[in-house]
Amino acid sequence: MRGPAWPIGALLVGYPVWWALGFGGLSVIVLAVPMAVVLWRRRPIKVPRGFGLWLLLLAGYLISALMLAEMPPGTYGELGPGRIAGYAMRLALYASILIMVLYLGNLTERELPQLRLVRMLGVLFVTTVAGGLLGVLFPAFAFTSPMELLLPGWVSENSFVQNLIHPTAAQTQKVLGYASPRPEAPFEWANAWGSNVSVLLVWFVVGWWVHGGPRQKIFVAVSIALAAVPVVYSLNRGLWIGLGLAVVYLIVRVGGRTRVALCGAVAAGALVFALSPLASLVAQRLDKPHSNDIRAFTVSATVAAAGHSPVIGFGNTRNATGNHRTITTGKTQWCGGCGHPPLGSDGQLWLLIITQGFTGAALYVAFFLGAIRRHWRDRSPIGLAGVLVMGLVLLYMFIYDGLVTPLSLYLISFALLWRNA
Template sequence: MLLTLFEPRRGGRYDEVEDPAISSTARELPAWPLYTLLYGFPFIWALGMAQFMPTILALIMLAYMVARREIVIFRAQWIWIALCIWTVVCTVSLHGGSDILAWGLRFVIIFNAGIYSIYLFNARERVTSHGIMIGLIVVWYTVVILGWLSLQFPDFRLTTPMSMIMPGGLVSNELVKDYVMPPLAEVQLPWGAPEPYVRPSAPFPYANSWGLAFTFLTPIVLATMSASSSLWIKICLGFSVIAGLVPAVATSNRGMFIGLAICVGYVIMRQVMAGNLKVAVWALIGALLAVVTLVGSGALAKILGRQEYSDSTGGRASLYAATWDAVMQSPVVGYGTARMNVSIGVSMGTQGYLWALMFCFGLVGLGLFLAFMVYSILTTWGVQSDAGMWIHSVPVTAIFVFVFYSFDTMQMAAMMLCLSLMMRSAAYREGL
């Protein structure tokens, strides 16, 4: 397979790049694997295949790219490939079958996202930017609709076809059960709380995963609104975003609102830098109205009130300190996977992707991830359109929220697809 390096000229401006060359005889990559991942996501979840189908589709995409023989790699994507290789090197720290399985779950998240990114970059004949954005909106609607259903049926757990064919011994494992018999919500009753907290989680096992998906996907909805010429589409998407705030508030997820604030703040800054003061003012007014609504409705008080009964901030601080101490004992290759800290009662290498990378794959793994993110953001900085700014805000936000959010398959895929859209637009002048 011939791999071609694409590198934008200094400054990353869209009008200063040269199209990467692919011969006219190269096979076109089909759209269906990527579109299945996005448009078929609600069905994949309902089948109990959310932890299996993304990897199957990634392997299919890899096979198509090998068959094509000519693949263009955006320079930043080489850093991601190096990260994949380094995670394999870190297997030297594993002990036993359970460690290998846990490492594999983390590895496929990184591997799959890299394959999706490279595939999208090379599949421009069949996979359009609009098609990817609509596909991500399908995932967003799945998150929001299931969020609403979780508020009505918080104790419901879906029995999927995968759970019926999987051995009972595996289904008895709580984590496996949450994947193949997914609950709609996390129902938590911290000691002293007057009533349970119903926190939407479906189509993911955890409420924090729901919040991160909402953070990464909502800017895609706003990007589509800004790019659409149809007033009806703008109105429908606008009302959908407002409706989505109901389950979002119910998650009591502070990090989600911090992430959304970073998205909006970044877009406002870019609009001001571009001289589009009118757009910046409207974005600021919308953000202020959202804040007033959160405060006036009592939603903000509810979110902060959960802290009275669950000291998640203090608990994380202790975990982070213990994780850092452990990393200093194996700073290069880490431990390959998370390890339980008996004194705290929580596994080190969890509660934030920064800490997962650092603990599992050492400071080298963390450094490669940061190098990829920073280099990707800088080389796609030349975005000009309003829609492009919203899409670009996703990886910018990821740099901040990965400190306290763990990235699962779809969250990582959404971020990487956004970056790949930016890379492709820089290379082929697609208008983002």
Template sequence: MVFKSGSSLVSSNPSRMSKVPARAVMGSLPSWPMTVLLAGFPLWWALGAAPFAPIGIAVTMGVYMICRGKLILVPGLLPWFAFLLWAGAAAVNLPDAGTAMGFAQRWGSLAAVGIFMLYYINAKENLSPTRVLTGLGVIWLTVVLLGLCAMVWPEFRLQTPIGSILPGSLTRNPLVYDLVFPPLAEIQQPWGAPEPFNRPAAPFPYANSWGVAFALLTPCALCLVVLARRWWTKAMILFVLTISLFPALATSNRGMLLGVAVGTGYVMIRVAARGQVAKVAGLVLVVVGVYSALIASGALGNILGRQEYSDSTSGRLSIYDATLAATFKSPLLGYGSPRMDATIGISLGTQGYIWMLMFSFGFVGLGLFLYFLCGGILRTWDAPGSAGLWLHGVLITSLAIIPYYSLDVIQMTALGLAMAILLRARAFSESLQLTAPEPLDNGNSITYPLSRGLGRQ
């Protein structure tokens, strides 16, 4: 094992005690895989590869880290991999091959998010916080623009190259069909409703996924506003943020509104605690404006009106009750994946990420995930500057949303990278405004050799 000491690496092998510059020993990881992952997201969606591309890119990142031969770990990261190992062990309870395919996709996405966090931690010389946040900003912009398109062309469905080459046996599955031939909007007309509800969904198959992505990515956009050096960049982001209210309100998504409210309120309280009265006043004006828009646009009435025809709250409670009762019968490893319950006509382990984790991976799996998330929140409590507080708000927002909605790979990537940015900033005393490489110094990390015997020691 090799521990970092100051600006050099000191080996535990007495014969190799001479200090060597960190840059020379560690080498450097390229930034392009992360850029392709984040900035390339609109292309992946257009190709129909959005659900699968992150796993392939994660493999590329893993190969780069293995070939480099060293791995940096920072405090707060290991709980994720403990959760990942436990989730993998839950595969022993899968009932059939079809369920195993869904499990492989889900577990592969979780593993990919772990690799993204590791790669960001280890690519310190080439991956600055602003570069990653800009990539997340591209995804946010894609979500907003496609949401606006969904309001104009709600019935449009994208015909993708990958969808066209998949066999019909796969695309006949409704979920697969929506993933590879993604609609712009989720059109719902509950029984008794006088007209359908057109809820923006793209670049995701469902409106709830759009709402979760919007809630988690909007703090990243506000972080970019703080970090931007040019006034016109700030103005452009704020303009997009303003028009994003139209598709956001059109989703009539209560969980999204709750997440945004909790995250924004949290940041306001933390900013006030730091004595920055002017910033708090500005945030209050924004909140008042959003609330006024909710009433003036009739969106609040639409949200309440949709509940008159679709009582999802009472339905969710019955699902949660059945999910909890079933998990007590397999409390350690769970069932591997959600399963259909014929008595209520819906799969247990759905309608909320916490319930999926609990049902699929048992109480231990749920506990490990919450340990990672809540432990990371506490560990990065002293987030640097206003930009750090907005990133910390991503973690708080996710904690408010996961009881009600699930997290897909893009939403998990936003959460994981926000956590990684804060953990790396804490471990290396790194400024979030960093645009140039910094040396790998500071003693708050541990470096492991990965390729002993491959000539990369």
């Protein structure tokens, strides 16, 4: 893409390159620099309604740094380079995403047409489906990225950093009682893949079906059929619930022939799925809700720890003492990532509660609720899709971390709503 809008094209269309280089979700930090230059040159800068809530969220995170050295009861560890680096990375992401939203909102329709932005999100959806199929067919696929080679060992060997800079096709977990590959390429982990594929699907349909011709609609139908394979193999119940609620939302909000066509397509798709081998895999996953106890433990421990700093939180996560089974636990031969779980790891809401207190969580919720309230009457395809994504954000905050890539897509969707108004 030429002109001042090139950074967003580099972010969305060029995302596979960033992933291969080892930047992945951190690419928004790199591209925020030219975005900031564009904004600086076209002052005064327009800001969206609700902008103050995000500024307060960012300011609260700055203040929370005062608590980085503190250890609430029920946690362990000490202030070290890892905790400081994690805090700095999240701060850089929050700031970069803020710059990205302002950048998108201050570009004119001529510089970046709405439909072009929506279709670029659709391109990333196709990339995500390809990555999901890679994870299903070749789950062991992985390689060392250039970023991984450049970083010192004490940084690159950190498990959180490894997820960001070491490209892998899938996470292998014993969700069904045996090793099951869960697609994650080209994102940082399997849950990020689940959140992102659902959001990108919404914009893919708008850009390539609603505003597409016969050939584009055939392409959409084939792509969605292929996407069903990694969506099921992801074993991601949150993703399945999100897609189900998205269908209900659309049936309620659209009318006339569109509603009839949508109901027919859903019924036909459900019939085909029920007759396919994928249905048995879903049934197995629903019969083995093994993660419920883990989530219940970490959520309760997070809320208890946050009660000791309810206004500004602790700046970063803390490791719980023990897990849902025992106070003495550690890594196992088949689960190198097991042990004392980090608090706030089971959803953006819980992450905000431990890092920024209940105040930060309230600001986050208010920001996206406000977007729904302001744009609810926008019944254009982009308006309906944007409000749907804002609703998915509020659902996923209970089960998915927003950082790293999901939050970028949430805020791009917010920017689309702002531009549409």
